[in-house]
Amino acid sequence: MTPIRSLLRALPLSRALAVGLAGLLMALAIAPAPALAARDNPTLPREINKTLQDDDSDRPKTMGEWQAEARETEGRPLERAKRIVEESADAVKDWAELYPDVAERSIPALQDN
Numbered sequence: 001m002t003p004i005r006s007l008l009r010a011l012p013l014s015r016a017l018a019v020g021l022a023g024l025l026m027a028l029a030i031a032p033a034p035a036l037a038a039r040d041n042p043t044l045p046r047e048i049n050k051t052l053q054d055d056d057s058d059r060p061k062t063m064g065e066w067q068a069e070a071r072e073t074e075g076r077p078l079e080r081a082k083r084i085v086e087e088s089a090d091a092v093k094d095w096a097e098l099y100p101d102v103a104e105r106s107i108p109a110l111q112d113n
Contacts, residue, residue, distance in 0.1 A: 059087045 060066045073080040096107070 059090055 060069050069083065070080070073083060
C-alpha cells in the first residue's frame with residue numbers, strides 16, 4: 001500500500017475537507033491584500049512609476065543600458081569595476097532616501113561588519 005493511500009485511509013474525509021477549507025480561507029484572506037490596496041488608491045501604480053522614472057541617477061535602468069555600458073568598458077576590467085562601485089554607492093544613496101527608517105537601522109550594522 002502506498003504512503004498516500006494509507007494516509008487517506010487514516011484521515012477521515014470530514015477532517016480532510018475541514019483542513020482544505022481552512023487552507024482555502026487563509027489563502028483567500030491573505031492573497032487579495034495588494035490588489036485591494038491598489039483598488040483603494042487608483043493612482044498608486046502611477047505614483048510608483050513616477051517615483052521610479054524621477055530617478056535622476058546616471059545608473060543604467062534597462063537591460064539594454066547595462067549591455068551598452070558593458071560594451072563600452074569591454075577589455076578594461078578596472079574601469080568596469082570602478083563604474084560598478086560608483087553605481088552601487090549611488091544605488092545605496094537612492095535606497096537610503098526612499099527608505100530612511102530602514103537605512104538608519106541598516107547602515108550602522110553594515111559599518112560594523
